[in-house]
Amino acid sequence: MSAPALLPLALALALFSARAACEVIFEERFEDGWESRWVRSDWKRSEGLAGNWIHTAGKWYGDDADKGIQTSPDARFFAISTKFPQEFSNKGRTLVLQYSVKHEQKIECGGGYVKLMSGYVNQRKFSGDTPYSIMFGPDICGTQTKKLHAIIQYKGQNYPIKKTVACETDQLTHVYTFIIRPDASYSILVDNRERESGSLYNDWEILPPRKLKDNKAKKPEDWDDREYIPDPDDKKPEDWDSIPSEIPDPKSKKPDDWDEEDDGEWYPSTIPNPKYKGPWKPKKIKNPAYKGKWKIPWVDNPEFEDDPDLYVFAPLQYFGIELWQVKAGSLFDNILITDDPDYAKQVAEETTLKNKDAELESFEEAEKKREADEEREAQAAREEGERRRRSRDRRRDSHSKLRSRDRARDYDRRARSKSARLREDMKSKYSRGYDDEDDDDDDDDDYYPDHGHDEL
Template sequence: MYLRAILALFTIGFVNADVFFEDKFQNDNWQDEWVYSKHPGKELGKFVHSAGSFFNDAEADKGIQTSQDARFYAISRKFDGFSNEGKPLVVQFSVKHEQNIDCGGGYVKLFDCSLDQTDMHGDSPYEIMFGPDICGPGTKKVHVILSYKGKNHLINKDIRCKDDVFTHFYTLIVKPDNTYEVLIDNEKVESGNLEDDWDFLAPKKIKDPHAKKPEDWDDKATIPDPDDKKPEDWDKPQHIPDPDATKPEDWDDEMDGEWEPPMVDNPEYKGEWQPKQLDNPNYKGTWEHPEIDNPEHSPDDKLYLRKEICTLGFDLWQVKSGTIFDNVLITDDIELASKTAEGVKATQAGEKKMKELQDEVQRKKDEEESKQNKDKDDEDDDDEDEDNMESKNESEDNGHDEL
């Protein structure tokens, strides 16, 4: 009986786990299911189906790659709409900036079913924006932006993204208890509470608008000693004429004006005098403004809730193209997402091995080209020396003829 109950619970958990969307871009006809935006006024770039120039598996590592520099990219795919009410929401995908990206986005956006895919653009309302964004040395972050009551809210924490040229998995988990986790390559890099880490709600407490610091409140920890007097010999100038300076012998008062020695720091200068400080007997400490409950604060135990999600899009800008997106997964199964991302270490190892071989081949090629160029320069120098010698000999022969 006990075993049967355990099996029943296992079966229920298995059945209730859903994969709402998944695309590993293994099909050469991937474009049949994705829609390019035609929003006017933007130079829109195209994606190509590729595993890149270095990879672990030529077929399994194929994704969609940005292919044109200095372009906006806007492409999306629709799927059956769903709500994450009462269950986790997991958004996961892989990013490979093999072009050593200098400035560009690597994130995804999740939309509700109202999105016009052919007109998707930067101002199109979305439910979630998640993923890496890099622009110069100052911006290397993971965006986690959630919509709440029609307004986009950025996470209050700074999450650093990966900035190398290899594949990395990015995972966002939003749970029905209003907590979240961000993982990179299956390792947690940030977590917390939605209410604490986003400004969705008005603060619980505010400063009492009717409270004021009492007029007799003394918040000075020390006071000047009233009995301390400045010494009579205290005041000395900060700079004095250099006593060792002498008037130059070639100084002409009529031409150069009256000579004055240069000024130097006065070793007897003591600075501005200040009386000694004593503990203030009337000190009451720092006055703290009392707080009261904020009447505008309205608790919400469903900050996590996305009532409808049915479109995923890549809507981004890149200065230098070459980013590969792959392994897109939206599910409520945290374990499935974790298992899917487990292979990233093997993928990275294969990529690094191939790239190291490519770099070594390129290094030898560069060395050979450099050697050939040097040999050519030496030959040119030898030819030039021979030409100069011939010219010199001809000149000498002509001189003898004239004689």
């Protein structure tokens, strides 16, 4: 790839000079036309679980023109790959794998790692079961898993690094670099700073160890591991043992009222003797026969068989991103495969790391906006809750008034009914009686008042 057109001339010349001194096997900045170089896998698509890739600079960035590809939506499997212009063999050469990733979603459980693959790969079927030569990058899940994977394939078997290498867990872009050299040494860098280094022999359990501890070995009887010994020429002074540890206190005086007949013989109190030096011990000198602390010796492991090509992979042909994410939003960019660690450092400085401060500022502004939006939503929710509470209170008051009114009506109705019954009872008690024996139809003859009246 040529240097981006917008780069200053001096920077473009520097990049061209660096490229001339190294080989760039593959480089991807995800500029226009990137989709023609990449193949989206159909893995999990029939199940509706295949995720998408969005070409974007993200929600916050140092340069809005610097775009990558971002996972979306949540709870999906993601798989995409690209083929190198030509295969690359790292035999006799340094291999540098570098890329950047930003977890905008504040990832809770998901990967951000990448893979290098050898041999033929059906890119439409690229999946988690596709064999790979190297898997490298961050993996985060809960509070326990926050590490960098560094898995290498050897004779058909995958071997993870034995060390726990911490990854970044914030929401900013970071550059991850894995370097493997022809002497089987390696380095892992984060943002151009070495985070781990060592040897493929020691930090991966690929080959049996060169040496083993000889557990049958025993310390020789004449082994002297005393670093210091008593000085045989040092002798105890003749008056050493005559010096008492305590002496009478010169300030102690017998009380004036002390009666030896009643109180017994008086003795002054004692104090530590400043001249007393404790039990005598000869001074220590260096032991001329000292051989050091004895340790179990290491011996050659009979099962070890060296492989000078331990660092060599089958010719590399593909770069792929394959992962599962509960919460999507990881953005990948600035992928580089080269044989020159210095050039990789330069690319990191001139891309991701150059925009680091501007990205942080953009992130902080986005966080302030998010917090303000959340506060507005919370305030609106509180106001809505208060409105609903008042509405419930009004309905409750209204229902209470209706019930009170109904109770009052029932009370009035019962009171009127009771009053009517009382009036009827009183009327019946004090009104005229009836002549039950008079069966004629003359009503006037049947009725007579309860109290007396003049007879006709």
